[in-house]
Amino acid sequence: MxxxxxxxxxxxxxxxxxxxxxxxxxxxxxxxxxxxxxxxxxxxxxxxxxxxxxxxxxxxxxxxxxxxxxxxxxxxxxxxxxxxxxxxxxxxxxxxxxxxxxxxxxxxxxxxxxxxxxxxxxxxxxxxxxxxxxxxxxxxxxxxIEENERQSNTDLLTGLANRRRVEEVLAIAMKQSNLAHSSLCLVMCDIDFFKDINDNFGHLCGDDVLKIVAVQLQESAKSAASIARWGGEEFLIVLDNTEPESAALLCEHLREQIEQTDYRSYGQLMHFTMSFGCVKYQPDESLHSLLSRVDKALYKAKNNGRNNVVMA
Known part of the structure; x- marks a missing residue:
């Protein structure tokens, strides 16, 4: 040396x-x-x-x-x-x-x-x-630092992305869709009559239902860019590189799966359904416009009697 x-x-x-x-x-x-x-x-x-x-x-x-x-x-x-x-x-x-x-x-x-x-x-x-x-x-x-970042981007009840995080993912997906001229679809879904679940079975059962739905969405939409709890009993699914026909099939599959499943929580047997709204992103459309359109699609699905899928 x-x-x-x-x-x-x-x-x-x-x-x-x-x-x-x-x-x-x-x-x-x-x-x-x-x-x-x-x-x-x-x-x-x-x-x-x-x-x-x-x-x-x-x-x-x-x-x-x-x-x-x-x-x-x-x-x-x-x-x-x-x-x-x-x-x-x-x-x-x-x-x-x-x-x-x-x-x-x-x-x-x-x-x-x-x-x-x-x-x-x-x-x-x-x-x-x-x-x-x-x-x-x-x-x-x-x-x-990582845990703080995770919590700031995660819904603590369901473990899904939260509203802040999914908006970030969606904004990136919109830019990529514009650049690559690829199809981007957005799904908003809602548990039908969720208030009745809370009123009849209690809020602990209601929370359990939200977690159960979160798991089902994750298992059935693994290719999604993001799955998030949008707020309350509403969920948002970002489907990048996905044509409307494929998005509609996914929504219908999720709707049927949830409708045909019996759920047990805290000793209570429950049965519920979900409504789905889905839209295709339009080139150079604003984030606010896209979210507004998918919200209206979901609103239409609920007005149509719930437990159905509306493509708009």
Whole structure:
């Protein structure tokens, strides 16, 4: 191993770094033809926090190639991570920044996968090819962020997408339909006489019915871009790349399936039906217009006696 400092200063540096509770790695870029030193590196030191928190020592990952092979066992994910890191480093160097960093999901020595924020100091005084790399465990924070995002996009009772999320999905599907000139259909459905279910069997049974319907919609419309609880007892289904004829068949299948099923909740045997409205998206139509038209289609289905499908 090439000595980066004098023996005395190196010993002092390593001793100092071992007191720091954040994982630290010292690596050196090598001059390799056709590759930048920032992407071809050997590792010289890991502090105690690195070994304890990540579960690897210098023999496990002596260089950056071994690092990628070890912490990203899946070759597809590994190649993606290598490309992302290379781009991050290149962008930082091009902007004249002294550090580069990104958040990544890696396998630790104990086999557990955790999120880490990796930051590399790209240049140090008198040691242009030396990187000081710090790794902060942000796993719990990342899980909290993901859970908050999930809850902000999910109806907590049914587990379906909520109104906010389905509007986002629908807006994207509309843009894609315009660009690809593909057919997009929107379905709004409603549990008939849902108030009677609540009044006769109680709100717990009513909630159970909503969850049962949500499962049936998910199982029968797996190809849908999104299935959401629109509000109350109403559901919205986004069918991208779907012709009206296929959308109508799906709606009729769902209507029959629900009509022919007996449901049991909290000891109560229930039977109910649903009404469906379906429309095809018109090129360059606004989100408000599309939602208004499908709402009117559902309203017409209910006015027609409920338990039927209206294509508009």
């Amino acid at each position: 090439r000595r980066l400092f004098t023996e005395e200063s190196e010993a002092l540096l390593f001793k100092t770094l071992n007191y720091i509770p954040i994982p630290i790695l010292l690596s050196e870029g090598l001059e390799v033809e056709g590759r930048r030193p920032s992407t071809h590196r050997v590792h010289h030191f890991m502090n105690h926090a690195f070994i304890e928190q990540l579960g690897y020592n210098i023999n496990d990952i002596p260089d950056i190639a071994a690092w990628f092979d070890t912490v990203y066992p899946d070759p597809i994910i590994r190649n993606k991570a290598m490309l992302e890191w290379d781009n991050v480093v290149y962008a930082s160097e091009k902007q004249g920044l002294s550090t580069a960093g990104f958040k990544t999901y890696i396998r630790c020595g104990n086999g557990e996968f955790r999120w880490f924020l990796i930051t590399a100091q790209l240049t140090t005084e008198n040691q242009s090819n030396l990187n000081i790399v710090t790794m902060r465990d942000v796993h719990q924070l990342q899980l909290l």
